Amino acid sequence: MSKTISLTRYLVEKQRVDGHIPAHLRLLIEVVARACKRISLAINKGAVGGVLGSAGSENVQGEVQKKLDIIANEVLIEANEWGGHLAAMASEEMESIHVVPNRYPQGEYLLLFDPLDGSSNIEVNVSIGTIFSVLHMPEESRSVQENDFLQSGSRQVAAGYCIYGPQTTLVLTVGDGVASFTLDREQGSFVLTQDNLRIPEDTHEFAINMSNMRHWDAPVRRYIDECLQGKDGPRGKDFNMRWIASMVADVHRIMTRGGIFMYPWDQREPDKPGKLRLMYEANPMAWLIEQAGGAATNGRQRILDVQPQKLHERVSVILGSKNEVERVTRYHQQAGQTQG
């Protein structure tokens, strides 16, 4: 029988042997992973469990909430409140931060999450996921406030996502590479399935919602136009396109075989920097991608260097295989376009 390494053992080794993470961070990650297991079970029940469909409410961003958006949010809050070594949490589904009540143990970390990403795919049985990011409380902060969360992505201490697809897979970084763990339902635990994930620097696969083409900025049009010209164009090779409309699923494909993902600023809502949220979608994904050898920018600067001004801030996202992301970023610089 092959020797398997559970997420717990992997994290214990990161703590004890490699000295990469403190004990409280290890326990926090384990609590998030346990919550993801529960979310995975709820999703699997589908129509049988009565969990599909709209909840009949909207979140702070004006998006219709699905029942599973709310269930996933509640599972994450409940699990982390009493066991997460946290000071507070923030979520796509909550307008303001959730401070851990003082009847529970207080901790030094801040947890941000998109409880269910790609929720438009729930009913069609296509992969969806949970994205999370962990920050340290600023040293000087006494009682936690929203401002404490407004740290750039480069200050994350852990980040990851869990994809609920044909397999449930947790992909994690604590700043020394990326590892993935697949849920073994018989054992009830996440098992290490790949260590030190690497994204190829070159690719011939792009992911973008092409229906927005007429709204894009010139550098994005230029890049996609050149890809579409294939062998006959300046790139001299054919490109393939994929768009799942679940960032988690599109990023997971890139983690697995390379590619570039873009949700750029566009002219539909020119005052918004982008569609995706900086703090609990773009930052954790950008860090994972960089840790796997890829790159992530908003066309103008590294996503991890963007200083957030508000909790639900949006950002233009270009991430994936390094050479392609650098090319799109260069096109933005050459065009003098600085949407971000």
Ligand SMILES: O=P(O)(O)OC[C@H]1O[C@](O)(COP(=O)(O)O)[C@@H](O)[C@@H]1O
């Ligand atoms: O429907 P569009 O405009 O193609 O947008 C798809 C994008 O929106 C998102 O679904 C946003 O995530 P939520 O489902 O968490 O709101 C991304 O996962 C995905 O990349």
Ligand SMILES: [Mg+2]
């Ligand atoms: Mg999302």
Ligand SMILES: [Mg+2]
């Ligand atoms: Mg979501």
